[in-house]
Amino acid sequence: MAEAITKSPKRVAVLGAAGLVGSEILKVLEQRSFPVSELIPLGSERSAGQAVEFCGQKYAVAAVDDASFDDVDIALFAVGLTISKRWAPMAVSAGAVVIDCSAAWRMDPTVPLVVPEVNPDDLHWHRGIIASPGCSSIQAILPLYALHKAAELVHVSCSAYLSVSGTGKEASDALAAGSRELLDCREPSHNLVYQHPIAFDLIPHIGVFDQDGVTEEEWRVVRESHKVMRLPDLRVSCTAVRVPVFRGHGESIVASFKRPISPGEVREVLSSAPGVEVMDIPGDSVYPRPRYCVGKDPVYVGRIRADTGADGSIAMWVVCDNLRKGGALNAVQIAELL
Numbered sequence: 001m002a003e004a005i006t007k008s009p010k011r012v013a014v015l016g017a018a019g020l021v022g023s024e025i026l027k028v029l030e031q032r033s034f035p036v037s038e039l040i041p042l043g044s045e046r047s048a049g050q051a052v053e054f055c056g057q058k059y060a061v062a063a064v065d066d067a068s069f070d071d072v073d074i075a076l077f078a079v080g081l082t083i084s085k086r087w088a089p090m091a092v093s094a095g096a097v098v099i100d101c102s103a104a105w106r107m108d109p110t111v112p113l114v115v116p117e118v119n120p121d122d123l124h125w126h127r128g129i130i131a132s133p134g135c136s137s138i139q140a141i142l143p144l145y146a147l148h149k150a151a152e153l154v155h156v157s158c159s160a161y162l163s164v165s166g167t168g169k170e171a172s173d174a175l176a177a178g179s180r181e182l183l184d185c186r187e188p189s190h191n192l193v194y195q196h197p198i199a200f201d202l203i204p205h206i207g208v209f210d211q212d213g214v215t216e217e218e219w220r221v222v223r224e225s226h227k228v229m230r231l232p233d234l235r236v237s238c239t240a241v242r243v244p245v246f247r248g249h250g251e252s253i254v255a256s257f258k259r260p261i262s263p264g265e266v267r268e269v270l271s272s273a274p275g276v277e278v279m280d281i282p283g284d285s286v287y288p289r290p291r292y293c294v295g296k297d298p299v300y301v302g303r304i305r306a307d308t309g310a311d312g313s314i315a316m317w318v319v320c321d322n323l324r325k326g327g328a329l330n331a332v333q334i335a336e337l338l
Contacts, residue, residue: 009037017041092128135326248290288319
């Protein structure tokens with residue numbers, strides 16, 4: 001087990017500081033008064049020199065290199081899989097603890113995959129790298145785990161409607177440009193962000209399809225749910241769709257349990273679940289929406305009801321700011337637990 005980090009101020013590096021998740025990490029560190037003695041914002045050669053702000057000060061992003069992690073205590077990675085694979089071992093060898101938001105290490109059996117409200121004890125066996133789950137997994141796991149403790153999950157079916165910010169700034173720009181073109185009665189120009197223009201459309205294709213027609217994103221929800229909740233035999237199915245929403249993911253979830261549980265009990269359980277907030281007065285049009293959740297910490301749950309197609313199952317609608325709890329906040333909470 002790696003040595004625990006004490007609560008004194010830390011030298012904190014943020015790799016990918018100029019990106020969407022990296023920028024949100026800086027906000028969360030500041031808002032939660034994380035004890036940062038020195039901030040080291042890092043990025044690629046392309047982002048080097050870009051200005052980021054933290055606690056009222058401007059910082060220039062430095063290009064990551066072999067010496068970037070010297071004397072760093074905590075390194076928060078908000079980059080892609082390939083970059084994380086390259087730099088995380090180097091950061092660990094320099095003495096830093098890496099908290100990684102990419103898919104690079106999530107299913108590595110030697111790396112804990114952590115949602116602090118669910119499995120904080122898994123931090124005890126880290127070897128220098130800690131993985132944060134994908135945004136679509138985190139927002140499903142938080143309410144599902146609370147309900148599992150109450151009634152024991154046996155099956156989960158999830159339809160995930162994922163905003164473009166989950167892909168990055170280039171995708172957000174493509175949605176904005178394509179929307180303007182369509183509103184001007186022009187066809188959206190071809191872009192290389194997705195397989196098709198995203199403006200005013202839905203794309204049920206996130207990641208590579210396997211031979212059975214399941215995408216990488218769908219398998220991530222399955223496997224990450226198994227690992228975080230320590231339920232390797234839980235039956236999980238997922239359909240993941242990219243939607244023309246800038247920020248905030250929505251998920252339609254149907255869950256079945258070993259013990260019958262009523263919608264009223266579900267509301268009661270989730271009302272006291274850490275990290276979850278119930279918004280469920282549908283007759284008054286009160287239910288979670290992506291625009292409402294932007295910049296907010298909780299995972300919001302509404303439309304809680306008995307499923308009409310499976311006896312004893314519960315249907316619910318779950319919304320979360322994917323850049324917040326789905327990315328930056330979860331990573332910072334892990335750092336706080338260290």
